Amino acid sequence: MQIGFAKCVFPKRGALVLGVLENRRMLPKTRMINKESGGLLETAMKGSNFTGKSHEILTVYSLSGRIVLYGLGTGDEINKLWCETAGGRILSNLNKSGETGATVIFEEHPKAQGDIHERAAHFAYGALLNSYKFDKYKTKNKASDSSTLKKLTIAVDAHSVARKHFSELQAVADGVFFARDLVSEPPNILFPDSFSKKLQSLRTVGLKVEVLGEKEMSKLGMGALLGVGQGSSRESKLVIMRWTGGRRGEKPLGFIGKGVCFDTGGISLKPASGMEDMKWDMGGAAVVSGLMKALAVRKAGVNVVGIVGLVENMPDGNAQRPGDIVKSMSGQTIEIINTDAEGRLVLADALWYMNKRFKPKFMIDLATLTGAMMVALGQINCGYFSNDDTLAEQMEKAAKAVGEGLWRMPLGAEYNKMMDSDVADMKNAGPRFGGSVTAACFLERFVESCPWSHLDIAGMAWSAKDAPTVPKGGTGWGVRTLNELVKSNYEGV
Numbered sequence: 143m144q145i146g147f148a149k150c151v152f153p154k155r156g157a158l159v160l161g162v163l164e165n166r167r168m169l170p171k172t173r174m175i176n177k178e179s180g181g182l183l184e185t186a187m188k189g190s191n192f193t194g195k196s197h198e199i200l201t202v203y204s205l206s207g208r209i210v211l212y213g214l215g216t217g218d219e220i221n222k223l224w225c226e227t228a229g230g231r232i233l234s235n236l237n238k239s240g241e242t243g244a245t246v247i248f249e250e251h252p253k254a255q256g257d258i259h260e261r262a263a264h265f266a267y268g269a270l271l272n273s274y275k276f277d278k279y280k281t282k283n284k285a286s287d288s289s290t291l292k293k294l295t296i297a298v299d300a301h302s303v304a305r306k307h308f309s310e311l312q313a314v315a316d317g318v319f320f321a322r323d324l325v326s327e328p329p330n331i332l333f334p335d336s337f338s339k340k341l342q343s344l345r346t347v348g349l350k351v352e353v354l355g356e357k358e359m360s361k362l363g364m365g366a367l368l369g370v371g372q373g374s375s376r377e378s379k380l381v382i383m384r385w386t387g388g389r390r391g392e393k394p395l396g397f398i399g400k401g402v403c404f405d406t407g408g409i410s411l412k413p414a415s416g417m418e419d420m421k422w423d424m425g426g427a428a429v430v431s432g433l434m435k436a437l438a439v440r441k442a443g444v445n446v447v448g449i450v451g452l453v454e455n456m457p458d459g460n461a462q463r464p465g466d467i468v469k470s471m472s473g474q475t476i477e478i479i480n481t482d483a484e485g486r487l488v489l490a491d492a493l494w495y496m497n498k499r500f501k502p503k504f505m506i507d508l509a510t511l512t513g514a515m516m517v518a519l520g521q522i523n524c525g526y527f528s529n530d531d532t533l534a535e536q537m538e539k540a541a542k543a544v545g546e547g548l549w550r551m552p553l554g555a556e557y558n559k560m561m562d563s564d565v566a567d568m569k570n571a572g573p574r575f576g577g578s579v580t581a582a583c584f585l586e587r588f589v590e591s592c593p594w595s596h597l598d599i600a601g602m603a604w605s606a607k608d609a610p611t612v613p614k615g616g617t618g619w620g621v622r623t624l625n626e627l628v629k630s631n632y633e634g635v
């Protein structure tokens with residue numbers, strides 16, 4: 143699908159999308175069309191229960207084609223995020239209509255927030271985010287075949303400014319789509335080696351990409367990460383992606399992702415029902431990869447390092463056992479209680495490596511770490527932990543700005559000590575209650591004094607239902623928040 147901007151003239155062909163305020167109040171251009179059509183729009187509204195409430199939709203058929211009326215409410219709700227939702231909803235509607243082209247008329251409204259060109263760009267962004275599909279493995283009934291719209295034009299007077307603003311948002315969408323693709327790929331196609339190859343392809347957008355194999359990691363002493371991949375016939379990998387858009391010598395920002403390409407649970411095997419979901423246990427690594435791509439495509443003025451630990455957690459004659467004791471790169475030893483608590487083992491070595499090699503300004507890790515987080519917060523908010531209030535505040539602001547939900551969870555000595563082991567420095571699994579918190583405390587033991595945040599995206603990486611800007615499937619949740627965090631706090635400083 144093609145999205146473009148044009149000066150505000152009425153098109154001769156395709157559907158026309160017009161806004162209507164609450165109580166069926168029409169803006170000047172809509173009023174003009176109503177008049178030209180002999181009051182058709184007014185008649186249609188009166189003959190239905192459409193009143194112009196926020197996000198309400200009414201389709202009207204005129205002699206010159208389809209007209210979609212879109213509810214603007216009182217107008218004071220309208221901001222960037224509202225426009226993204228509208229863009230997504232309108233595209234969904236048009237895709238089911240049979241229309242191949244449509245023009246959306248953007249009119250100024252005194253109560254709307256921000257500049258009109260910015261709102262128009264975010265409308266286009268919402269439509270773009272809505273248009274994502276993953277149907278490459280379908281040989282028939284493809285979603286892309288039944289989506290009819292080929293061209294969406296946004297008619298706005300400030301069209302060239304809008305177009306420029308949209309091109310930066312497109313870079314972010316590129317990153318979101320990259321993350322969604324990775325999460326959606328099946329585990330027979332996406333495993334540590336093939337994942338690392340996809341990341342190497344990011345060199346074309348200007349990222350430096352290094353791949354460590356088991357030999358290199360073993361030399362570095364990464365016994366925690368390596369233990370997880372030990373039962374798999376596929377070699378574990380650690381991928382380091384670097385974007386150097388900032389000043390030379392400036393400390394980078396550090397992002398770390400859990401990349402368990404498939405999590406069977408290992409010897410502590412998971413139940414069969416729903417195990418297929420564990421193909422997206424690499425969701426954290428996908429978001430870090432998508433973020434790195436977005437930053438590179440939009441040429442962010444900042445230094446950033448992304449590290450992903452890629453493994454497959456399988457049961458096998460050579461697999462790690464409950465009772466094993468492994469030594470992490472930090473030198474701290476870990477008693478394996480449950481081989482299904484594997485994500486934290488991967489992150490422990492990746493966090494330590496990031497901190498020692500790059501001395502980042504902060505470290506943010508993302509992981510589909512615990513089922514307990516889904517129990518706690520559902521799929522509305524991502525639970526996160528932080529040892530640094532400034533970083534926490536920046537993250538919450540960024541999440542709010544892009545409309546992604548984030549909720550802070552506690553850390554603390556009483557939780558932390560629940561991870562002590564009698565036979566090693568710590569154990570990898572604590573009691574059932576507070577499972578997300580004790581997992582975070584485990585990670586905290588590998589960050590020393592670096593400002594750090596841990597995002598447990600277990601409930602966020604995958605969605606079973608369509609939302610206006612997030613189709614069901616892999617969501618790419620977090621790419622937008624982290625891009626915003628970087629952009630509004632760390633670029634050009």
Ligand code: BES
Nearest residue numbers: 423480482483510511512513514571600
């Ligand atoms: N990848 C899972 C967590 C998960 C479960 C994410 C469901 C998304 C949906 C993780 O590796 C895991 O198995 N965690 C265990 C930890 C427990 C053994 C301490 C869990 O949550 O049960």
Ligand code: MN
Nearest residue numbers: 405482483484
């Ligand atoms: Mn697991």
Ligand code: ZN
Nearest residue numbers: 402405423485
């Ligand atoms: Zn897992």
